[in-house]
Amino acid sequence: MHERxxxxxxxxxxxHRLNPLTKLVLVFAFIGIAFTFPWYWIGLFLFVFVLIPxxxxxxxxxxxxxxxxxxxxxxxxxxxxxxxxFQPIGEEIIFQFYFLDATxxxxxxxxxxxxxxxxxxxxxxxxxxxxxxSELMSDxxxxxxxxxxxxxxxxxxxxxxxxxxxxxxxxxxxxxxGLDTESxxxxxxxxxxxxxxxxxxxxxxxxxxxxxxIEARGFxxxxxxxxxxxxxxxxxxxxxxxxxxxxxxxSILLNLWLS
Amino acid sequence: xxFVNIQNLTYKYPLTKTxxxxxxxxxxxxxxxxxIIGANGSGKxxxxxxxxxxxxxxxxGEISGEIEVDGAASSKSTLDEWVVNVGLAFQNPFNQISGxxxxxxxxxxxxxxxxxxxxxxxxxxxxxAMQLTGISNLADRSPYSLSGGQQQRVALTSILVMQPKLLxxxxxxxxxxPIGTREVFSVIHNLTQSGMTVxxxxxxxxxxxxxxxRVIALKDGAVLTEGKPSDVLTSDxxxxxxxxxxxxxxxxxxxxxxxxxxxxxxxxxxxxxxEGFNTK
Ligand SMILES: Nc1ncnc2c1ncn2[C@@H]1O[C@H](COP(=O)(O)OP(=O)(O)O)[C@@H](O)[C@H]1O
Ligand SMILES: [Mg+2]
Numbered sequence: 001m002h003e004r005x006x007x008x009x010x011x012x013x014x015x016h017r018l019n020p021l022t023k024l025v026l027v028f029a030f031i032g033i034a035f036t037f038p039w040y041w042i043g044l045f046l047f048v049f050v051l052i053p054x055x056x057x058x059x060x061x062x063x064x065x066x067x068x069x070x071x072x073x074x075x076x077x078x079x080x081x082x083x084x085x086f087q088p089i090g091e092e093i094i095f096q097f098y099f100l101d102a103t104x105x106x107x108x109x110x111x112x113x114x115x116x117x118x119x120x121x122x123x124x125x126x127x128x129x130x131x132x133x134s135e136l137m138s139d140x141x142x143x144x145x146x147x148x149x150x151x152x153x154x155x156x157x158x159x160x161x162x163x164x165x166x167x168x169x170x171x172x173x174x175x176x177x178g179l180d181t182e183s184x185x186x187x188x189x190x191x192x193x194x195x196x197x198x199x200x201x202x203x204x205x206x207x208x209x210x211x212x213x214i215e216a217r218g219f220x221x222x223x224x225x226x227x228x229x230x231x232x233x234x235x236x237x238x239x240x241x242x243x244x245x246x247x248x249x250x251s252i253l254l255n256l257w258l259s
Numbered sequence: 260x261x262f263v264n265i266q267n268l269t270y271k272y273p274l275t276k277t278x279x280x281x282x283x284x285x286x287x288x289x290x291x292x293x294x295i296i297g298a299n300g301s302g303k304x305x306x307x308x309x310x311x312x313x314x315x316x317x318x319x320g321e322i323s324g325e326i327e328v329d330g331a332a333s334s335k336s337t338l339d340e341w342v343v344n345v346g347l348a349f350q351n352p353f354n355q356i357s358g359x360x361x362x363x364x365x366x367x368x369x370x371x372x373x374x375x376x377x378x379x380x381x382x383x384x385x386x387x388a389m390q391l392t393g394i395s396n397l398a399d400r401s402p403y404s405l406s407g408g409q410q411q412r413v414a415l416t417s418i419l420v421m422q423p424k425l426l427x428x429x430x431x432x433x434x435x436x437p438i439g440t441r442e443v444f445s446v447i448h449n450l451t452q453s454g455m456t457v458x459x460x461x462x463x464x465x466x467x468x469x470x471x472x473r474v475i476a477l478k479d480g481a482v483l484t485e486g487k488p489s490d491v492l493t494s495d496x497x498x499x500x501x502x503x504x505x506x507x508x509x510x511x512x513x514x515x516x517x518x519x520x521x522x523x524x525x526x527x528x529x530x531x532x533x534e535g536f537n538t539k
Contacts, residue, residue: 206354210357214369216311217418220338226371228378
């Protein structure tokens with residue numbers, strides 16, 4: 001089975017060394033500014049002049065471009081088309097496609113939305129590429145995020161690939177017993193039903209056992225937890241976080257002031 | 260008083276009619292290595308859960324009688340207090356992986372993090388425990404990438420590292436090869452030598468005969484018979500009640516009928532059998 005169950009790329013870079021919370025604040029700064037800063041080109045600007053250089057600084061440019069071309073840009077492109085053609089705003093028709101038309105306004109709107117989405121997903125991708133999930137969670141738990149909450153997030157991230165693998169196993173097993181999973185949609189929909197049982201009931205028993213297993217290791221202990229990983233939090237981190245927060249606030253204020 | 264003391268324990272899972280444990284009485288001394296045997300559904304796992312506090316604190320249901328470990332009563336404790344003293348590892352290793360950790364090292368440290376053990380101490384305890392069970396080489400692997408047998412060792416190590424006073428193991432070697440099983444048995448044997456008390460559900464009678472200090476045979480939620488491995492594992496009572504016995508015991512039993520086995524006592528292991536057939 002897969003050894004790698006997270007996006008994390010272990011490398012040594014300025015960004016890797018930042019505290020996880022700093023990177024999380026950075027993500028929210030990107031989102032906050034992209035969504036509020038009252039300048040038409042802000043999304044594109046952030047993408048080209050901040051995010052892309054950041055990918056190089058973080059030494060994850062290859063992995064980032066891989067995700068960008070496979071996932072982020074296609075998703076943004078699709079969103080752009082939908083918004084441009086279906087937004088019923090504006091008068092000045094620039095482009096027509098049967099009964100759908102793109103106006104100057106709807107194109108501008110679509111462009112803004114798509115750029116924001118690119119910034120948002122890119123920022124998150126960058127966080128996941130440069131931050132070990134355990135470190136993110138132990139840092140957040142140390143700062144007061146409930147342990148149960150962190151557990152749910154991180155175990156879901158890990159267990160999804162497991163579920164997928166299990167579904168494949170069940171499908172293979174059922175198919176070898178003559179179950180049809182490859183013909184027409186309706187037939188297939190009907191034949192998927194026998195898969196639900198093992199997957200769900202299997203999972204329920206598993207959930208119970210897993211609950212026992214983590215409980216046996218003191219998961220709900222009332223003692224204050226410690227953490228294996230030491231997650232450094234430097235003065236640079238703290239300063240950077242304050243600067244980012246101020247930037248977000250300024251962007252919001254500027255937005256309110258201009259509208 | 261005995262280190263573990265079970266008094267008149269009767270327990271019914273919620274929504275069931277027949278009790279899974281019926282009027283059970285059991286005393287275990289410190290440092291004993293107890294092996295539990297019994298057919299499917301005879302209550303072995305339920306007994307493990309009862310010792311580890313999950314019956315009744317997790318499973319609910321109707322309970323009467325008392326379970327005491329090291330002078331403390333389960334009924335007067337909460338589960339999170341109880342698990343500090345009693346460690347439990349069970350059969351399916353996959354479901355014992357916390358799912359919150361990316362490496363075996365982190366996985367084993369999980370319990371220590373929950374217990375609030377300081378970082379430096381945590382690292383040395385994890386390393387020690389991995390050395391003990393022979394999995395130091397797996398430290399950086401993902402727990403999900405391991406074989407069933409390796410995962411069982413990780414599960415065992417994850418509990419051992421917490422240094423419980425009583426270790427409860429429910430079929431911990433079911434997915435291990437003979438070499439792995441042997442190693443686990445000898446690790447557990449060494450632990451009992453240094454004072455840990457172990458209760459282990461296990462079917463591999465030859466290993467039980469070799470290492471356990473006492474065997475307890477369960478039937479329908481009650482103790483059928485108990486005693487020294489060499490006595491219990493060769494008793495007629497086990498055969499009459501459909502328990503699996505060692506092939507050496509079966510062979511010698513037949514041999515005895517035909518006058519080929521001269522000794523009084525039947526063998527459990529290959530060694531005892533060979534020795535027995537050599538006595539004239
Ligand atoms: N979670 C449960 N809910 C209801 N009944 C259970 C549960 N677990 C076990 N039982 C029942 O309790 C009895 C003893 O089961 P168990 O302790 O698992 O036996 P063993 O481990 O020896 O196979 C069985 O009759 C079983 O069906
Ligand atoms: Mg069982």
